Amino acid sequence: MTPTLAVEDLSVDYTVTDRGGLWPRRRQVPALRRIGFEIEPGETLGLVGESGSGKTTAGRAILRRVETSGGRILFRGTDITHASGPALRRLRAEMQLILQDPFTSLNPRMRIADIVGEPLLVHRRAASRAEMRDRVAALLEKVGLPADSGARFPHAFSGGQLQRVGIARALALRPGLVVADEPVSALDVSVRAQVVNLMQDIQRQEGLSYLFIAHDLAVVRHISHRVAILYGGCMMEIAGRDAIYDNPRHPYTEALLSAVPVPDPPAQRLRRRSAPPAAAPDMAQPNAGCVYAARCPRATGHCRAEAPPLAEIAPGHRVACWHPL
Amino acid sequence: MTAPLLAVRDLRVVFPTRAGLVRAVSDVSLEVAAGETLGIVGESGSGKSVSAQAMLGLLPLPGRVTGGEILWRGRPLGDAAGLRGREIACVFQDPMQSLNPLMTIGAQLVETLRHHHGLSRRAARDRAAELLAEVALSAPARRLDQYPHELSGGILQRVALALALACEPALLIADEPTTALDVTVQAEILDLLAGLQARRGLAVILITHDLGVVAGLCHRVAVMYAGRVVETGEIDALFANPAHPYTQGLLRATPGLDNRTERLVAIDGAPPSLRAPPAGCPFRPRCPIADAACLAPPPFAATDTGRAACWRAGAAAWAEVAP
Amino acid sequence: MAAELGEDVPGLIGLLLLLGVVGMALLAPWIAPHDPAAQSVLARLAPPAWLARGDPAHLLGTDALGRDVLSRIIWGARATLLVGVAVVLLSGSFGVLVGLVAGYAGGRTDAVLMRLVDIQVSFPGVLLILLIVSVVGPSLLTIVVVLAITNWMIYARLVRGTVLSLRSAPYVEAAEIVGCGPVRILWRHILPNLVSPLLTVAILEFTNVVLAEAAISFLGLGVQPPATSWGLDVASGRDYVFVAWWLVTFPGLAIAVTVLGVNLFAGWLRVTTDPREREKRFGWSRAARALAGRAQ
Numbered sequence: 017m018t019p020t021l022a023v024e025d026l027s028v029d030y031t032v033t034d035r036g037g038l039w040p041r042r043r044q045v046p047a048l049r050r051i052g053f054e055i056e057p058g059e060t061l062g063l064v065g066e067s068g069s070g071k072t073t074a075g076r077a078i079l080r081r082v083e084t085s086g087g088r089i090l091f092r093g094t095d096i097t098h099a100s101g102p103a104l105r106r107l108r109a110e111m112q113l114i115l116q117d118p119f120t121s122l123n124p125r126m127r128i129a130d131i132v133g134e135p136l137l138v139h140r141r142a143a144s145r146a147e148m149r150d151r152v153a154a155l156l157e158k159v160g161l162p163a164d165s166g167a168r169f170p171h172a173f174s175g176g177q178l179q180r181v182g183i184a185r186a187l188a189l190r191p192g193l194v195v196a197d198e199p200v201s202a203l204d205v206s207v208r209a210q211v212v213n214l215m216q217d218i219q220r221q222e223g224l225s226y227l228f229i230a231h232d233l234a235v236v237r238h239i240s241h242r243v244a245i246l247y248g249g250c251m252m253e254i255a256g257r258d259a260i261y262d263n264p265r266h267p268y269t270e271a272l273l274s275a276v277p278v279p280d281p282p283a284q285r286l287r288r289r290s291a292p293p294a295a296a297p298d299m300a301q302p303n304a305g306c307v308y309a310a311r312c313p314r315a316t317g318h319c320r321a322e323a324p325p326l327a328e329i330a331p332g333h334r335v336a337c338w339h340p341l
Numbered sequence: 342m343t344a345p346l347l348a349v350r351d352l353r354v355v356f357p358t359r360a361g362l363v364r365a366v367s368d369v370s371l372e373v374a375a376g377e378t379l380g381i382v383g384e385s386g387s388g389k390s391v392s393a394q395a396m397l398g399l400l401p402l403p404g405r406v407t408g409g410e411i412l413w414r415g416r417p418l419g420d421a422a423g424l425r426g427r428e429i430a431c432v433f434q435d436p437m438q439s440l441n442p443l444m445t446i447g448a449q450l451v452e453t454l455r456h457h458h459g460l461s462r463r464a465a466r467d468r469a470a471e472l473l474a475e476v477a478l479s480a481p482a483r484r485l486d487q488y489p490h491e492l493s494g495g496i497l498q499r500v501a502l503a504l505a506l507a508c509e510p511a512l513l514i515a516d517e518p519t520t521a522l523d524v525t526v527q528a529e530i531l532d533l534l535a536g537l538q539a540r541r542g543l544a545v546i547l548i549t550h551d552l553g554v555v556a557g558l559c560h561r562v563a564v565m566y567a568g569r570v571v572e573t574g575e576i577d578a579l580f581a582n583p584a585h586p587y588t589q590g591l592l593r594a595t596p597g598l599d600n601r602t603e604r605l606v607a608i609d610g611a612p613p614s615l616r617a618p619p620a621g622c623p624f625r626p627r628c629p630i631a632d633a634a635c636l637a638p639p640p641f642a643a644t645d646t647g648r649a650a651c652w653r654a655g656a657a658a659w660a661e662v663a664p
Numbered sequence: 665m666a667a668e669l670g671e672d673v674p675g676l677i678g679l680l681l682l683l684g685v686v687g688m689a690l691l692a693p694w695i696a697p698h699d700p701a702a703q704s705v706l707a708r709l710a711p712p713a714w715l716a717r718g719d720p721a722h723l724l725g726t727d728a729l730g731r732d733v734l735s736r737i738i739w740g741a742r743a744t745l746l747v748g749v750a751v752v753l754l755s756g757s758f759g760v761l762v763g764l765v766a767g768y769a770g771g772r773t774d775a776v777l778m779r780l781v782d783i784q785v786s787f788p789g790v791l792l793i794l795l796i797v798s799v800v801g802p803s804l805l806t807i808v809v810v811l812a813i814t815n816w817m818i819y820a821r822l823v824r825g826t827v828l829s830l831r832s833a834p835y836v837e838a839a840e841i842v843g844c845g846p847v848r849i850l851w852r853h854i855l856p857n858l859v860s861p862l863l864t865v866a867i868l869e870f871t872n873v874v875l876a877e878a879a880i881s882f883l884g885l886g887v888q889p890p891a892t893s894w895g896l897d898v899a900s901g902r903d904y905v906f907v908a909w910w911l912v913t914f915p916g917l918a919i920a921v922t923v924l925g926v927n928l929f930a931g932w933l934r935v936t937t938d939p940r941e942r943e944k945r946f947g948w949s950r951a952a953r954a955l956a957g958r959a960q
Contacts, residue, residue: 032617066523079841121834125856125938134852135842173609175385185842204384204612205550209594209605232524234553234596245796261598275528276379277553279595281576284557 018093020225021055025087041226047073051251060226062240069243070249075195116198118178122170129166155184176207195227248307255333265340314339344415345372355406359615365391367568378545380559388568429503434517436497447485457508472503495526512544552595567623574647584649586658630658678928689741696735701890704730725910743893751873754812759819767827781817789814797885862932
């Protein structure tokens, strides 16, 4: 079966303009370095990384919002790396986004029904007003919102309800892939679980794939089938969910796991953290070695001299480390 | 038992707004003993930050304290401004709230130290470097000459902490100090707080939405919901046997790493509006075991593990809901 | 909407003032007691009717040529409103268009358009007006076009700035990913959020335009006698300000009342076009009613 999404050696550079001197100087700073993964139909890949890891850039590159500087993106087997014009427009219907902050991701001056119906309208998927109304009502019902919400404006809703509206909008065109960029980070704990469960229910019904971007490993466990760890724009480790949590092989994955605070006082007090001072790497400095070497307790001269390849050390478990755990 | 360092009794805070009266904090009672860490846990709108702001005398307008008292070492805390910064210090979610972007880190620390301890310029600078070393910053002497914008969020939070410690406070109020940080940085700051607390015998009020953050650091916890404290207790006992259905639900909804279930237990609905809170128990509309008794406000009664404001405290609320 | 306006007393007053002024302009031939251009040497500089020596036939007095001030104000409303509204609409739409294109397209388009704005801003407006009018010749149309040419830049700058900040708003990104084209993004997602700042600027500009028209007319390049406008009346009455104060006062008041009416009404409009503000205001009046109900 062709995967819903295949990413091969994807690199993205950002242009940084130094305005120090008389003439602005432009430099290329890498944000993503040759990352690769696949997402099967109906599968969720958790993409985890801290600030500066490139996780958001990866999501935007897949959605064709930022230009790539290398590699390929295949959607259902078709190369979309350079899609533009009508092809890009058709693609928009197939790949959707759920944003982090529900309070800013919905236009405050549009009614909920117009927000959810907008994808149908711009892609001419509804033949009549009546059909549009019915489909919007069905979408609102699917995400568990009361039937009368369509006539109201976003400010009348709580964060959790607004995130449901965002999900309804993303689902309107029945996409094959939804990129969810930290969809529950801005929500309260008691509401977070509702949204995660809703996303799982919808996946089961519609068979769609998720790229679930997150900054820590806690939520990802419940929704992901596989998990990929990013650091400094490089893929550190990718494996099935249980392998990542029970048997992490990359020192960074272990550091991330030990950093998650667990709601169990005796256990949490006992957790020893020996990770050296945490800091995102300076991406502007050229670095021939492993990006994590400066923070890694296991780093050797070899790590600083040569970047480790992402190597398969068990079936479906790949790690970029010279000295895996 | 000695008198608590800080005691809050029946505190009420309201915000008169154009859309109606917001009862942000209702009948909140809390206390912290010297050297103790109290965690205040709640979601957005639970009143946890407003309570802390009232303790600090830093309520934003149009907030007003309309009832209750705040006692510092047994005496009414009349003019909080005098105590604030000397005996009570605070750090916020955004460290820039306590730092001046136009001054170097060193200048800000030196100014505070000279003001509070009357140190000479040189002595103050030496002490500033010591403080930065105490919050585990590398190369403290070099940091003194840097401006806030040159530093990352985690380092700034350490600097804010050093600034808070500069006047040797007895109580530190930390309002979501790690929420804006990456998990690995959060873990370091939490370790640092635990270390400082133990070394200095500091009392800490840690305000957070994350039960995991509270778990490793606090001696006691107060869980807030809709402007009220719904449960308090010793941390181990409360986490092991939560009495209030809300605490039980929150614990189950917090994703842990050893949790193997596919699905999280969700608490349906959303926190109530503080303009028109439901009659009786504020958690009633979302509570799976609510009954007719819950239409009356529950008393804040003693339980096996502390106190809880629930008519059916101790009953397992969510057992039958789990898949 | 009508019921909402009833709850906003200042907004309602504004609307009534505006309706009064517009009605006056429309009904001028029927409600003006005299021909505004009819001169009468005998009735020169008659004070308002309620003063000593006042002539009951000339309610607000007469000017140096014996023309009836009230009739001139009623007729003058036509030119003043026409110029004010036409210029604000024309310069506003052009400025908004330039601002939208510059802000959304960015890059070179933005740079070129904004340099154009800079050049136009740095060019003395009066000089340009003198130049154009002396070539084309004075007429109402010329004034409108000339004032529009010298007043669109403020809209362009305002709109461009706001578009730049809104472009990166998450809901705009969401709309782009949904597949909305640039026109729809600008029209549905960006422009509605520009309504309040634009209304504020347009109202300030309306005042400016009315005064600018007065200045041009005063220079003899605007409204040509025997036609009249409030600005022209204020300007020509200026010479008599010590002997006949009514000549500047009443047209001046007419300008003030119009601007006030526009301001009050615009305040209501601004709130009404923002769903969040609307909720707040009605929440407020509901709360007030609830309190009143409890007191009884």
